[in-house]
Amino acid sequence: MCVLFALQRCTYSTLTRLKSSKPRSPTSMIRLLATILLFGLAFGQRREFTYEDCGSKAEIVSAEIEPCDSDPCVFKRGSKVNIHFTLVADQDSDTVLLEGKIDMWGVLIPIMGLEKDMCKGVVQCPVKKGETYTGTLVVSVPSFAPSMESHVVLKIIGKEGESVCAKTPILIK
Secondary structure (H helix, E strand, O other): OHHHHOHHHOOHHHHHHOOOOOOOOHHHHHHHHHHHHHHHHHOOOOEEOOOEEOOOOOEEEEEEEEOOOOOOEEEOOOOEEEEEEEEEOOOOEOOOEEEEEEEEOOEEEEOOOOOOEOOOOOOOOOEOOOOEEEEEEEEEOOOOOOOEEEEEEEEEEEOOEEEEEEEEEEEEO
């Protein structure tokens, strides 16, 4: 159901499948839509984010960050960030590694606490070339992180080398 997981993807046809055996009045449909909107606000915003491709060979079908309601995304210190993605693999690989770095005053620093082995609960390994994979990366923003505007570089690496490279601006508050 689209109600809790992908609010922006709800369509009229999806909502009409939610109806009961009796027809809904326009007022009850408005109430239903208002309830769905409130759930969306309560559970955080999720949106596609702006990124610069820095050499991806795999096809990035979609990439969304939660919570994010602006461009660049604003992250609160001490919070968790979910990066939802769908991509088409460009290589066969038994291993899928994630490399994440943040620009700290001109120096790229590895993101602490980021699970590097994506085969551990993010994607099903081995990865097959041409197949579509969907996953969610969870990143913790340290409570001691300085308030700053910066950018993050994420790379996904298989046995044949770099598959994905994406650079995105962020704001930490």
